[in-house]
Amino acid sequence: MDNNGQKPELLVIPCSGIGKVHGLISREAVYQVTDKVLPDQADTACLALLVTGDAATRQKVQETPCVTLDGCPKLCAYKNVELSGGKIAKGIRVYDVMKRHRGANFGSATALSAPGWAVVEELAGEVAQVVKNQATV
Amino acid sequence: MAEAVSKVGIISCSGEEIPEGTIARQAVRRVLEGLRPQQTVTLCLPLFLAGEVGERRFASEHPTITVDGCDKLCAKRGTEKYSGKVSASLVVTDILGGRARGCHRSTRDADTADEQAVWLVAERVAAEVDHLSAQRTPAETKEGSAPSGARCSCGGPPPDGKLAMNGRSVTINGLPLIFRHLQRKGLQPGNGCAAALLETVRVYHPIEPNEEAEYRDALVAAYRTFCQRGSNGQGAGATTHGS
Amino acid sequence: MLIQVLGTGCKRCKTLHEIVTKAVQETRVDAQVEKVEDIQKIMAFEILMTPALAINGEVKAAGRVPNIEEIKSMISTAKAA
Numbered sequence: 001m002d003n004n005g006q007k008p009e010l011l012v013i014p015c016s017g018i019g020k021v022h023g024l025i026s027r028e029a030v031y032q033v034t035d036k037v038l039p040d041q042a043d044t045a046c047l048a049l050l051v052t053g054d055a056a057t058r059q060k061v062q063e064t065p066c067v068t069l070d071g072c073p074k075l076c077a078y079k080n081v082e083l084s085g086g087k088i089a090k091g092i093r094v095y096d097v098m099k100r101h102r103g104a105n106f107g108s109a110t111a112l113s114a115p116g117w118a119v120v121e122e123l124a125g126e127v128a129q130v131v132k133n134q135a136t137v
Numbered sequence: 138m139a140e141a142v143s144k145v146g147i148i149s150c151s152g153e154e155i156p157e158g159t160i161a162r163q164a165v166r167r168v169l170e171g172l173r174p175q176q177t178v179t180l181c182l183p184l185f186l187a188g189e190v191g192e193r194r195f196a197s198e199h200p201t202i203t204v205d206g207c208d209k210l211c212a213k214r215g216t217e218k219y220s221g222k223v224s225a226s227l228v229v230t231d232i233l234g235g236r237a238r239g240c241h242r243s244t245r246d247a248d249t250a251d252e253q254a255v256w257l258v259a260e261r262v263a264a265e266v267d268h269l270s271a272q273r274t275p276a277e278t279k280e281g282s283a284p285s286g287a288r289c290s291c292g293g294p295p296p297d298g299k300l301a302m303n304g305r306s307v308t309i310n311g312l313p314l315i316f317r318h319l320q321r322k323g324l325q326p327g328n329g330c331a332a333a334l335l336e337t338v339r340v341y342h343p344i345e346p347n348e349e350a351e352y353r354d355a356l357v358a359a360y361r362t363f364c365q366r367g368s369n370g371q372g373a374g375a376t377t378h379g380s
Numbered sequence: 381m382l383i384q385v386l387g388t389g390c391k392r393c394k395t396l397h398e399i400v401t402k403a404v405q406e407t408r409v410d411a412q413v414e415k416v417e418d419i420q421k422i423m424a425f426e427i428l429m430t431p432a433l434a435i436n437g438e439v440k441a442a443g444r445v446p447n448i449e450e451i452k453s454m455i456s457t458a459k460a461a
Contacts, residue, residue: 016151016181018162023181024244030153031243046152047183048211052218076183083186110166111244111317172429172443253419257388260430264390311443314428341429341443343450 008043010089010131011061014069015077016047021106022071025116026094029069029123037124041131050080061086065134067127069094090130097123143273144178145224145266146199150212151182156240157206157229160251163244164229164258165204171314172263174298176270182212185219196221200269204262205229225265229254232261302355309342316363326361334360381411381458386422386442387431393417396431396445403451409459 014030017023033042049057062085068077069092078091098106098119106116149165152158169177178199184192195201196216202225203212213226230237236257239250298312309315315337324330334356335349344352385400387393397415404411416422425434429443433451435458446454 014153016149016162016183018149018151018165018179018181027151027153027159028243028245031245035243044153046150046154046158046211048150048152048158048215049209051183051186051215052209052211054209054211074181074184074187076181076187079187080183108317110163110170117245249423253423256423257419260388260390267391311429318428340427340439340441343444343446 006040008064009041009134010038010043010127011064011066011086012042012044012069012127013047013061013066013077013081014044015071015075017071017076018109020071020109021112021116022094022098024109024112025098025106025119025123026069026071026077028112028117028120029094029127032120032124033127037128038131042127047077047080050084053084058084058086065089065130067092067130069123069127071095089134090127092123092126094119094123097126143199145173145176145269146195146201147177147179147262147266148182148195148201148203148212148216149179150203150205150207152206152209152211153242155206156242156251157233157237159206159242159244160233160237160240160254160258161204161206161212161229163251163255164262167255167259167314168262168266171311172259173266174310174313175308176266182215185215193220196223200224200273202227202262202265202269204258224269227258227261227265229258232258300352300355300359302351307355309338311341312338312359313363315341316360319360320364324360326357326364328357330360331357381409381455382414382436383411383455384414384416384434384437385431386416386425386427386434388419388422389417390431392445393431396433399445399448400433400451403448403455406448407452407455409455411455 012030012033014026015023017026030044034044045057045060061081066081066086066088067090068081068088070077071094081088101115101119104115105113106119107113147165147168149161150158151162165179169179180192180195201216201223203216203223204227205212206229208228208230213223216223233254236254240254241247241251298308298310300307300309319333319337324333331353335353338356383400385397401413404413422430425439427439427442431445432442433440435454440454
């Protein structure tokens with residue numbers, strides 16, 4: 001359920017990437033979407049619940065279009081949603097977005113810097129575009 | 138070169154839906170890069186499914202602590218399902234009791250309540266690391282016992298607790314935490330930071346008077362590197378499995 | 381003199397408290413030794429790791445357990461100040 005208790009139009013799921021700043025950027029981009037940009041339309045789901053095969057979470061990703069955000073080429077979020085039978089509307093590769101800002105100091109896997117937060121906002125915008133595209137279909 | 142003793146593995150649930158997942162994640166980060174950087178290693182939980190066979194050997198190669206945000210125990214159950222028995226299972230809601238109320242999912246909103254929660258969980262995890270490390274006997278170590286196969290593609294940099302001084306390497310526990318703390322307080326890298334660096338570090342690491350000049354130069358250089366390293370998103374990172 | 385041992389109750393915190401108590405006895409300094417286990421009070425000292433040792437409110441060591449000789453030296457320095 002989204003913040004208003006309604007079924008969301010979109011599930012935004014980040015990877016768990018704990019080793020590098022890319023993982024934190026993925027996670028914070030999701031919160032930017034669910035809490036600020038699309039609070040009435042988007043929600044998230046614990047990737048760990050998909051790993052354990054939680055039935056309710058599997059059903060969620062099967063019934064709701066998903067956008068995954070992955071910090072590295074292992075594509076944990078994308079693959080775990082796919083393995084759970086989820087509908088992936090878009091798989092965003094955060095590392096590709098970050099390449100557009102080569103040389104910037106994004107922070108660390110524990111705390112983002114201002115450029116890191118700027119990438120978060122950019123990613124949130126990309127996710128919002130998915131919802132807009134769905135609405136115009 | 139084979140490691141004499143395998144490191145203690147820590148796996149966080151990193152649950153996105155509730156603040157306790159963020160607390161679990163941040164606490165594990167704190168242990169890996171500050172409290173016990175030399176003794177610990179981590180792996181992203183979803184890699185058990187998305188990764189390769191080698192990654193599933195994690196719990197068999199390391200005595201493993203799982204840190205879960207809630208009683209759904211995803212990290213514990215996922216690890217035991219795909220990798221092996223865990224040595225210890227910690228749950229944020231058990232450690233904090235009602236303290237997690239008022240904590241936040243996003244680090245942007247983190248306040249004193251979040252810092253206290255992370256601190257408490259991190260200390261608990263560190264104590265468990267010490268407990269497991271103490272249980273490792275020489276008989277449990279074996280030649281060539283370095284973990285094999287599993288590679289995490291993030292492969293973060295080695296823990297940066299080592300200080301290079303005149304051809305020798307000195308380990309200062311928690312050096313990344315100290316540097317981050319000073320950076321947050323606005324300390325700029327350069328010769329002007331020497332006194333502050335020395336005064337802060339000697340609280341955490343004894344420095345003899347006759348070594349002060351050597352430490353001062355090394356700390357100034359290391360702090361400059363630390364402040365610059367954020368440009369490739371690494372900073373002072375924790376060890377991930379296989380790096 | 382107030383000597384505070386900061387820590388949430390782990391094994392190293394207890395070890396530090398024991399060594400501090402012994403150091404106070406052997407130096408025969410007039411000091412009160414206090415264990416601080418409350419997280420809010422510990423965080424007020426702005427330390428990054430425990431266990432930690434503070435003398436008269438000033439943190440002298442943190443994230444480690446100094447040996448008894450080092451603690452005695454800290455006590456002597458604080459007494460002379």
